[in-house]
Structure formats: C-alpha cells, structure tokens
Amino acid sequence: MNGESQAAVAVVGAGSIGVAWAIVFARGGHDVRLQDPDAGRREQAPAEIAQRLDALAAAGLLGEAPGALAKRITLHADLGEALAGVAHVQENAPERLEIKQELFERFARLAPPDAVLASSSSAITASSFAPADSARSRCLVVHPGNPPFLIPVVELVPAPFTADPVVAQCRERLRRCGMRPVLVAREVEGFVFNRLQGAMLREAYCLVRDGVIGVEDLDTVVRDGLGLRWAVIGPFETADLNTRGGVASHALKMGPAYARMGAERGQHDPWTESLVARVAAERRARLPLERWQARVEWRDRALMALVAAKQSFAPVEPEEGT
Ligand SMILES: NC(=O)c1ccc[n+]([C@@H]2O[C@H](COP(=O)([O-])OP(=O)(O)OC[C@H]3O[C@@H](n4cnc5c(N)ncnc54)[C@H](O)[C@@H]3O)[C@@H](O)[C@H]2O)c1
Incomplete structure (x- = not known):
C-alpha cells in the first residue's frame, strides 16, 4: 500500500x-x-x-x-x-x-x-x-x-x-x-479460489447428507480447525509441517487413505510418485529440512497470535457477535 x-x-x-x-x-x-x-x-x-x-x-x-x-x-x-x-x-x-x-x-x-x-x-x-x-x-x-x-x-x-x-x-x-x-496459468472454470472452495463444499454437503455430521459442527471443524491453520499456512505447507520428513513422507503415509476417500466419491486422481516429487521439490526449495523444526515453531507462534486475536473478538457462539 x-x-x-x-x-x-x-x-x-x-x-x-x-x-x-x-x-x-x-x-x-x-x-x-x-x-x-x-x-x-x-x-x-x-x-x-x-x-x-x-x-x-x-x-x-x-x-x-x-x-x-x-x-x-x-x-x-x-x-x-x-x-x-x-x-x-x-x-x-x-x-x-x-x-x-x-x-x-x-x-x-x-x-x-x-x-x-x-x-x-x-x-x-x-x-x-x-x-x-x-x-x-x-x-x-x-x-x-x-x-x-x-x-x-x-x-x-x-x-x-x-x-x-x-x-x-x-x-x-x-x-x-x-x-x-x-x-492462474490456464482458464479453468471456477479458477482456483472457487475450485478449492467447491471441493470442500461438495464434501461438506455429502457428509451432512449422509448423516456423518451436523451443519454447525462441520462449520466448527473448519472455523476452529482447518481454517485456523490455513490462515497462516496453505494445504501443502500444512502437510509438509504435519509429518516429519515433510510432504513426501506425508504422501507416503496418507496418500492411500486420501485416494480411497476420493474413490468413494467417484474421483480417481491418485498422487503419483512424480506429482508428489514435484510438490516435494518445491517445498524443499522453499524450506530445506534443516529448517523444518524452526518453521513448525514459527507456525505455532503465528497460531498463538491468531488464537489470541480470535479470543479478543470472537464470541463462543458466532451468532452472538453479529
Ligand atoms: N459478490 C462477490 O462475492 C463476488 C466476488 C468476486 C467476483 N464477483 C464478480 O464481480 C462482478 C460484480 O459482482 P457484484 O457482486 O459487485 O454485483 P452487484 O450486483 O452488487 O453489482 C453490479 C453493478 O453493476 C452495475 N451495472 C449493471 N449493468 C452495467 C453496465 N452495463 N455497465 C456498468 N455497470 C453496470 C449495476 O448497476 C450494479 O451496481 C460479477 O462479475 C461477480 O461475479 C463477485
């Protein structure tokens, strides 16, 4: 600015x-x-x-x-x-x-x-x-x-x-x-922002439809869980910092389970070795593994600041604040 x-x-x-x-x-x-x-x-x-x-x-x-x-x-x-x-x-x-x-x-x-x-x-x-x-x-x-x-x-x-x-x-x-x-290097429907939003909303609707969770509890999972983290790091960095050894190690451990969840919804886009290698190479260029622990600590400090900020304005029940 x-x-x-x-x-x-x-x-x-x-x-x-x-x-x-x-x-x-x-x-x-x-x-x-x-x-x-x-x-x-x-x-x-x-x-x-x-x-x-x-x-x-x-x-x-x-x-x-x-x-x-x-x-x-x-x-x-x-x-x-x-x-x-x-x-x-x-x-x-x-x-x-x-x-x-x-x-x-x-x-x-x-x-x-x-x-x-x-x-x-x-x-x-x-x-x-x-x-x-x-x-x-x-x-x-x-x-x-x-x-x-x-x-x-x-x-x-x-x-x-x-x-x-x-x-x-x-x-x-x-x-x-x-x-x-x-x-966004290629014109695709929904660009990226709405494709990501859509992927989550599609699954959210399925989970509510199938009686797995209620609407408010689903919003709580994102508001007080996934979304809180995503305010400081994106999904690739989240996977990278959640597993020792980084995103390649995460894909090895979690890839098959995510592939099964996708298949349940008719999606067949496995994280192939070469795709994971490409993502891992970018992550390692940005964050060599020697600095992984320091970045995990930085993430936690960033989350502390966010949690404190949320406590200063967000009531327990969101409707109370509107
Ligand atoms: N609302 C959102 O969340 C959002 C987010 C990102 C992008 N967009 C996009 O931004 C664009 C505008 O959306 P919005 O939500 O501001 O809509 P809006 O209905 O609030 O505003 C549209 C405005 O365009 C004016 N308008 C109508 N015909 C016109 C013309 N020929 N020339 C100039 N102005 C004209 C209208 O009088 C109105 O003030 C859309 O393409 C929308 O998809 C919207």
Whole structure:
C-alpha cells in the first residue's frame, strides 16, 4: 500500500465488488473513476465507501485519513468520461456474458490504447468476453475475494491471447495496492479460489447428507480447525509441517487413505510418485529440512497470535457477535 500518486483507474459497476475495488485502488494512490449506469447506485456508493473507510481506519488498516482516500474517488454516469486517460479498467458489472461482451467492446473503443482491461468475473473467462480485435491482448480476468480491501489474494487469469507484459503490469499495479496477485496459468472454470472452495463444499454437503455430521459442527471443524491453520499456512505447507520428513513422507503415509476417500466419491486422481516429487521439490526449495523444526515453531507462534486475536473478538457462539 502506498499513498504516492499513481495513474488513474476506472472501476466500472458500483455494486459490492466495484465499491470495494474503488477503495483498494484509492488506497494504492490511484485516482478512481467509479462508473455505474444506475443513478441509485451512484447516489449510494459515496456513503458506502465513507462507512467502509471509517471502519478500516478504526481497525488501524489505513495509512491515510479516510477523507483523503474518499476524495480520490469520483462517480460517473458516462463510460467514456470514466475511461478517459486511465491505465487500468476494472469491470464489475453483473455476471452475464452478454453484458461483459458489450462492455469490453466499448472499453476497446473508449479506453486509451494501452490500458489494461480487466474483469472481476467469478467464472466467465476472458476468452469468452474479449473483443475479436487487437484489444483482446490487453484483456484478462482479475478475480478478487470479497471484499478485496480485506482479502488480499487476487487471481490473474489471462486468456491464451493476453500479452505477457499486460499480466506483468497488472500484477505490479495490484501488488503496489497491497494485493497478493497469483497467476492462474490456464482458464479453468471456477479458477482456483472457487475450485478449492467447491471441493470442500461438495464434501461438506455429502457428509451432512449422509448423516456423518451436523451443519454447525462441520462449520466448527473448519472455523476452529482447518481454517485456523490455513490462515497462516496453505494445504501443502500444512502437510509438509504435519509429518516429519515433510510432504513426501506425508504422501507416503496418507496418500492411500486420501485416494480411497476420493474413490468413494467417484474421483480417481491418485498422487503419483512424480506429482508428489514435484510438490516435494518445491517445498524443499522453499524450506530445506534443516529448517523444518524452526518453521513448525514459527507456525505455532503465528497460531498463538491468531488464537489470541480470535479470543479478543470472537464470541463462543458466532451468532452472538453479529
Ligand atoms: N459478490 C462477490 O462475492 C463476488 C466476488 C468476486 C467476483 N464477483 C464478480 O464481480 C462482478 C460484480 O459482482 P457484484 O457482486 O459487485 O454485483 P452487484 O450486483 O452488487 O453489482 C453490479 C453493478 O453493476 C452495475 N451495472 C449493471 N449493468 C452495467 C453496465 N452495463 N455497465 C456498468 N455497470 C453496470 C449495476 O448497476 C450494479 O451496481 C460479477 O462479475 C461477480 O461475479 C463477485
């Protein structure tokens, strides 16, 4: 995050995600042109932004005064006016193919010829909405978690025709706004965030359906178990740190059981030796086994800080806090 002056950005669509992106880009020092054809949304958005900025400041998460950030965001009805002179367009219209196709046609005509043209699309790929002309080399999906001013990870999903320097420029801009961009190398439905979320939700529904566990207890397993750990380390690092000898040793011990659980659900994707070797090689490059114990201790300290933070705000029964 920085308060330095950056190139102007257009945020198209001022719904939940558009308003949130406006905050992210303003926080990164960009002047933001927030555009929406709906007069009601243009009227409501400034108060929503002010409320969120005040809440972020109260939580100590803003480097500047809320008023200074709010001043960088202007509301626009006219698309051409919003796009004039911008370096980046972030589209947040409803998740409908024909709307995105029409908007990207208009971006290609109205935005500067070197502007990055990005969509927050949850599932529609750039291959399906990008225009047929040369502007398509500047199109990609930039998929945030909700809300992006709190969830730093953002998926960059280029189409096969998206130019590499466009992806690189986009990644750098988002990084400077305090985001954690990750590259999704191929266009797959659901990208990665929602595929992982979907894998867990599919199993959760099956377990509830089969009477293995109740809904609240399942949420407790994730909230006070898996999710707590995942807030500091991902699933590969979890496997790596849970077993002496690291992820290769984990796969040897646990792989057959996980393969049986997958087969029970009709899935046949065994962790082959070569796949495990690839994952293990990446893990060992990041964490040589000599440093494994120190990292386990770091994980525990990180969990202690998280547990303490949760105790300071989370009631035993979550509903009480809402
Ligand atoms: N809500 C989420 O959790 C989430 C998370 C990640 C990505 N997304 C994606 O972000 C996009 C926006 O989702 P949302 O939840 O903010 O939707 P939303 O319904 O809250 O907002 C959509 C906004 O787009 C405006 N709009 C309609 N037609 C338009 C047009 N032609 N040009 C410009 N604006 C137009 C609407 O007036 C509305 O303000 C979708 O593609 C969605 O899949 C949503």
